[in-house]
Amino acid sequence: xxxxxxxxxxxxxxxxxxxxxxxxxxxxxxxxxxxxxxxxxxxxxxxxxxxxxxxxxxxxxxxxxxxxxxxxxxxxxxxxxxxxxxxxxxxxxxxxxxxxxxxxxxxxxxxxxxxxxxxxxxxxxxxxxxxxxxxxxxxxxxxxxxxxxxxxxxxxxxxxxxxxxxxxxxxxxxxxxxxxxxxxxxxxxxxxxxxxxxxxxxxxxxxxxxxxxxxxxxxxxxxxxxxxxxxxxxxxxxxxxxxxxxxxxxxxxxxxxxxxxxxxxxxxxxxxxxxxxx
Amino acid sequence: xxxxxxxxxxxxxxxxxxxxxxxxxxxxxxxxxxxxxxxxxxxxxxxxxxxxxxxxxxxxxxxxxxxxxxxxxxxxxxxxxxxxxxxxxxxxxxxxxxxxxxxxxxxxxxxxxxxxxxxxxxxxxxxxxxxxxxxxxxxxxxxxxxxxxxxxxxxxxxxxxxxxxxxxxxxxxxxxxxxxxxxxxxxxxxxxxxxxxxxxxxxxxxxxxxxxxxxxxxxxxxxxxxxxxxxxxxxxxxxxxxxxxxxxxxxxxxxxxxxxxxxxxxxxxxxxxxxxxxxxxxxxxxxxxxxxxxxxxxxxxxxxxxxxxxxxxxxxxxxxxxxxxxxxxxxxxxxxxxxxxxxxxxxxxxxxxxxxxxxxxxxxxxxxxxxxxxxxx
Ligand SMILES: Nc1ncnc2c1ncn2[C@@H]1O[C@H](COP(=O)(O)OP(=O)(O)OP(=O)(O)O)[C@@H](O)[C@H]1O
Ligand SMILES: [Mg+2]
Numbered sequence: 049x050x051x052x053x054x055x056x057x058x059x060x061x062x063x064x065x066x067x068x069x070x071x072x073x074x075x076x077x078x079x080x081x082x083x084x085x086x087x088x089x090x091x092x093x094x095x096x097x098x099x100x101x102x103x104x105x106x107x108x109x110x111x112x113x114x115x116x117x118x119x120x121x122x123x124x125x126x127x128x129x130x131x132x133x134x135x136x137x138x139x140x141x142x143x144x145x146x147x148x149x150x151x152x153x154x155x156x157x158x159x160x161x162x163x164x165x166x167x168x169x170x171x172x173x174x175x176x177x178x179x180x181x182x183x184x185x186x187x188x189x190x191x192x193x194x195x196x197x198x199x200x201x202x203x204x205x206x207x208x209x210x211x212x213x214x215x216x217x218x219x220x221x222x223x224x225x226x227x228x229x230x231x232x233x234x235x236x237x238x239x240x241x242x243x244x245x246x247x248x249x250x251x252x253x254x255x256x257x258x259x260x261x262x263x264x265x266x267x268x269x270x271x272x273x274x275x276x277x278x279x280x281x282x283x284x285x286x287x288x289x290x291x292x293x294x295x296x297x298x299x300x301x302x303x304x305x306x307x308x309x310x311x312x313x314x315x316x317x318x319x320x321x322x323x324x325x326x
Numbered sequence: 327x328x329x330x331x332x333x334x335x336x337x338x339x340x341x342x343x344x345x346x347x348x349x350x351x352x353x354x355x356x357x358x359x360x361x362x363x364x365x366x367x368x369x370x371x372x373x374x375x376x377x378x379x380x381x382x383x384x385x386x387x388x389x390x391x392x393x394x395x396x397x398x399x400x401x402x403x404x405x406x407x408x409x410x411x412x413x414x415x416x417x418x419x420x421x422x423x424x425x426x427x428x429x430x431x432x433x434x435x436x437x438x439x440x441x442x443x444x445x446x447x448x449x450x451x452x453x454x455x456x457x458x459x460x461x462x463x464x465x466x467x468x469x470x471x472x473x474x475x476x477x478x479x480x481x482x483x484x485x486x487x488x489x490x491x492x493x494x495x496x497x498x499x500x501x502x503x504x505x506x507x508x509x510x511x512x513x514x515x516x517x518x519x520x521x522x523x524x525x526x527x528x529x530x531x532x533x534x535x536x537x538x539x540x541x542x543x544x545x546x547x548x549x550x551x552x553x554x555x556x557x558x559x560x561x562x563x564x565x566x567x568x569x570x571x572x573x574x575x576x577x578x579x580x581x582x583x584x585x586x587x588x589x590x591x592x593x594x595x596x597x598x599x600x601x602x603x604x605x606x607x608x609x610x611x612x613x614x615x616x617x618x619x620x621x622x623x624x625x626x627x628x629x630x631x632x633x634x635x636x637x638x639x640x641x642x643x644x645x646x647x648x649x650x651x652x653x654x655x656x657x658x659x660x661x662x663x664x665x666x667x668x669x670x671x672x673x674x675x676x677x678x679x680x681x682x683x684x685x686x687x688x689x690x691x692x693x694x695x696x697x698x699x700x701x702x703x
Contacts, residue, residue: 220412221408221413221414223378223398223400224399224405224406225400225477226400226477227400235425240416
């Protein structure tokens with residue numbers, strides 16, 4: 049009998065090994081570094097010292113929130129129209145939206161700089177038209193724009209997936225029972241596609257909060273986001289411990305916010321939970 | 327009685343295919359009207375035009391005297407019970423039923439009372455908090471009816487609402503629906519392809535085929551006086567044979583001249599003659615107006631179903647008396663059992679009992695083809 053259960057658990061072993069090497073061990077390292085000093089002694093100093101970075105945290109979170117909200121507001125109607133375009137046209141439109149995903153993030157960010165820079169493409173056009181120049185790179189707006197641009201496909205895809213599975217007869221039923229188009233949107237379509245929005249938010253908000261290229265390039269080095277800070281700590285061996293402490297706090301904050309979102313978004317559909325928790 | 331819904335010269339094409347061909351239909355207030363026809367004949371499309379989900383290419387939809395072609399569904403005094411129910415999966419039973427009332431912003435107390443009453447009507451008290459996706463087919467169907475009825479529409483559209491139910495539940499729901507319709511006085515427009523259901527529930531039956539209305543009438547009219555071979559065959563069992571109207575009240579078919587009750591045809595006009603299986607009497611061969619050989623007999627409980635070959639045409643006869651296969655029998659037909667129809671595009675397509683279905687014909691053909699192929703090789 050023992051043998052049997054051993055046989056049955058054999059296929060799980062590669063997963064287990066993978067999980068230990070790539071999930072558990074890194075977490076242990078993060079924890080270890082976060083609670084020790086340079087000499088390996090236990091300490092809370094790293095965590096307590098993080099109050100210096102409160103500003104950076106706040107700035108990062110607020111920019112990610114703004115970028116995520118913009119993504120939702122643009123991606124939702126777009127996903128709706130793609131799903132309504134019919135299978136043939138829908139496939140092509142979705143393909144167009146997803147193309148940027150295949151291009152390296154760094155290249156996308158650099159090409160955006162080439163367009164938005166003070167001497168970039170946009171400004172040279174404006175100059176040629178004698179309309180002066182606008183300063184874009186180096187502003188918070190540019191960084192937010194960069195985040196939206198880079199992560200947009202990750203918002204469209206899950207929303208589209210849920211939207212395209214929406215039973216059209218439910219929309220007819222809603223109209224039949226007296227809903228105008230707007231009322232149908234709020235009473236039927238939104239509640240039934242909520243799970244797509246939540247997946248999308250998770251896929252945009254979480255990575256964008258720790259992004260560092262975008263802020264370094266499009267922010268022009270004028271301000272620090274939390275991702276930049278972490279990167280800097282890890283490029284100097286003496287500050288590993290602080291970097292680990294920031295990472296740990298970030299992780300806890302993200303888990304917390306996902307948990308709150310989970311509760312907040314209602315738990316009436318089991319499907320909704322699938323995409324939320326990492 | 328006054329006209330509530332009128333369809334005038336309605337035509338509709340999908341992808342270049344004419345799905346509805348010049349439909350004209352008046353539906354009276356408080357009536358139970360059934361659209362009956364084979365799959366793909368355009369029943370759902372007709373219903374969706376009345377509901378506002380499909381706009382006709384040509385013709386007018388009139389509701390209570392006003393043209394409503396361009397009125398969106400949510401502004402029509404019409405509610406629909408959809409073919410697959412279309413219940414909202416994110417709402418429980420109570421909220422599904424309350425959906426229409428909430429839109430009207432009624433006070434909570436009234437909503438509560440009306441929903442509870444409606445759930446009682448459809449025998450779903452105690453299910454308020456249930457998740458609709460966990461209900462059985464019959465329960466979902468009743469939620470769908472409650473959700474539509476609670477809005478007290480002028481017209482309720484029902485698209486094969488009983489299609490997914492088993493036979494017994496179906497019979498119960500037929501009675502239930504008929505009662506609800508009588509009690510509320512709401513006009514029901516009901517779609518089915520089950521002729522028995524149509525005959526037993528409706529005030530008026532509309533028989534459709536190939537995007538056209540074939541006949542509109544009461545169930546007895548439709549059964550006793552079908553206008554063409556399609557209707558005669560689709561409603562109940564019929565023997566449909568070629569005949570010639572010699573003069574008023576005299577028709578010749580299957581080599582014999584019969585007295586009948588119909589008239590108004592041209593002299594010697596070719597016609598289709600319908601004789602229902604239950605209206606034929608089996609007699610001894612010498613007393614029969616028609617003579618034939620029994621090729622099959624099946625016991626059906628109340629009666630035997632007998633297939634008789636008369637000059638190569640297979641008749642179906644229902645009789646309480648047993649006869650042997652290969653026996654020679656005579657058939658006797660009363661004048662009032664004979665119904666005469668004008669020739670139509672459907673003449674000759676129906677009413678012969680060589681087999682019961684086209685699939686059977688095809689099955690029959692397959693071995694022959696194989697045989698030929700084998701011979702070729
Ligand atoms: N939206 C549509 N687009 C293209 N063709 C359609 C559409 N709706 C219906 N049709 C076609 O119109 C014809 C009639 O369809 P309809 O649904 O009205 O038939 P029905 O009588 O309700 O059949 P059933 O008993 O199978 O439900 C069918 O050939 C169908 O393929
Ligand atoms: Mg249909």
